[in-house]
Amino acid sequence: MPRVSLAPEVGLLAVVLVWGVNFAVIKVPLEVAPPFTVNLLRFVVSASVLGGLHLRQARARGVSPAATFAAGPARVVGIGLLGILAYQAVFILGIDRVSAGTGALLIASSPAWTAVAAHALGHERLLALGWAGMVASLVGVGLVVVGNPGAAFEGDGSGVALMLAAALAWGLYTTLSRPLLQRGASALGLTFWGIVVSAPGLFLLAAPEFPTVDWPAFGPAEVGAILFSGGLSTGLAYAIWNESVLQVGASRTAAFSNLVPVVGVVAGVVLRGESVTLLQVAGGVLIVAGVVVVRRRGIGPALARATAPE
Numbered sequence: 376m377p378r379v380s381l382a383p384e385v386g387l388l389a390v391v392l393v394w395g396v397n398f399a400v401i402k403v404p405l406e407v408a409p410p411f412t413v414n415l416l417r418f419v420v421s422a423s424v425l426g427g428l429h430l431r432q433a434r435a436r437g438v439s440p441a442a443t444f445a446a447g448p449a450r451v452v453g454i455g456l457l458g459i460l461a462y463q464a465v466f467i468l469g470i471d472r473v474s475a476g477t478g479a480l481l482i483a484s485s486p487a488w489t490a491v492a493a494h495a496l497g498h499e500r501l502l503a504l505g506w507a508g509m510v511a512s513l514v515g516v517g518l519v520v521v522g523n524p525g526a527a528f529e530g531d532g533s534g535v536a537l538m539l540a541a542a543l544a545w546g547l548y549t550t551l552s553r554p555l556l557q558r559g560a561s562a563l564g565l566t567f568w569g570i571v572v573s574a575p576g577l578f579l580l581a582a583p584e585f586p587t588v589d590w591p592a593f594g595p596a597e598v599g600a601i602l603f604s605g606g607l608s609t610g611l612a613y614a615i616w617n618e619s620v621l622q623v624g625a626s627r628t629a630a631f632s633n634l635v636p637v638v639g640v641v642a643g644v645v646l647r648g649e650s651v652t653l654l655q656v657a658g659g660v661l662i663v664a665g666v667v668v669v670r671r672r673g674i675g676p677a678l679a680r681a682t683a684p685e
Contacts, residue, residue: 383623386615387631395638397608398475399646401467403600407592408584410467413601415581418463418570420605425567425614432563443564446555454555455569458548460576463609466541472534475643479636481538483516486630486669488546498553499624508668512633515661518654519636549628553620562617630669633662 404413433440444451470478487509493499501509555565619628637659 383619383628384631387619387628388634390612390615390619391631391634392638393607393612394632395479395635396642396646397604398470398479398635398639399642400600401470401604401608402475404593404597404604405467405471407597408588410471411464411577411581412584412588414463414467415577416601417605417609418459418574418577420602421610421613422567422570422574424606424610425563425570428611428614429561429563429567432561440564441568443555443560443568446558446560450551450555451560451565451568452572454548454552454565455572456576457544458552458566458613459569460573462541462544462548463573463577464580465537465544469534469537469541473538475639477535478538479639480516480519481535482542482545483633483636484513484539485542485545485549485632487513488543489549489628490669492547492550493553493624496550498550505669508630508665510665511668512630512662512665515658515663515665516633516636518658518661519640521654521658545632549616549620552617553624556617556621562621563614565617566613627669630666633666637662 401413401417404416408416430440433442466482469481473481490499490501490505490509494501552565556562616628640655640659
């Protein structure tokens with residue numbers, strides 16, 4: 376049996392760590408500023424980090440920084456608006472209205488959307504064991520969050536719908552980005568230009584909030600949270616995620632997001648003094664088992680349709 380490189384898994388585990396911690400971290404600036412303002416600030420940081428990395432990579436490869444658009448200008452723009460503007464808009468609104476644990480649970484449904492979308496589009500074929508692994512992971516996610524006493528819904532419940540919409544948007548983004556990466560678009564370039572084309576929309580969403588923002592309320596904790604979320608969660612982690620989609624496929628990559636709630640629970644224990652229950656431990660075992668099944672045994676050859684339709 377051919378040996379499978381662990382390099383993609385190492386990068387994805389780093390992404391899982393950052394994204395899991397981010398559910399708690401992003402709550403810090405949301406306590407002093409409205410959601411779209413927080414979103415805009417963190418993407419200013421993301422653009423700076425990814426822009427520098429993208430320019431460096433383009434120079435090293437001897438290509439134009441705009442070479443990403445050769446994969447299809449309209450598609451690059453569309454993917455950027457879906458993965459940055461649409462996803463992040465509903466995500467930030469949703470996480471502002473639900474607890475961190477509940478948000479992690481709902482976003483963790485994105486692998487199911489990714490697998491279904493990839494299967495329907497003919498990019499990948501999910502086998503019976505793959506479906507079983509997805510179900511096991513989602514059940515595990517449910518146990519992890521239900522077992523957390525602080526995972527109750529907040530507000531009027533609209534956050535639940537928003538987080539599910541975010542999960543759907545992320546699943547579609549993960550699936551639809553792979554053909555562009557296969558056509559030569561770099562993971563860094565696709566992420567950076569996604570931020571650039573989404574910048575006007577991010578600003579227009581935030582602008583009406585500016586008069587209500589208490590800027591002096593931003594202290595070291597709030598600034599640090601913006602830097603963490605912008606530089607890592609919506610910065611480097613995005614690029615690593617896209618690179619993994621190219622290397623191992625959309626469904627295998629998406630399966631790792633089921634580990635995010637586990638990290639969120641551990642972060643809650645370390646950063647907030649929360650307790651871990653046996654129900655959460657059982658859920659964590661199910662999540663890991665489901666990810667392993669999908670990654671190693673659950674994906675078959677692509678369906679007959681072209682993987683990069685014109």
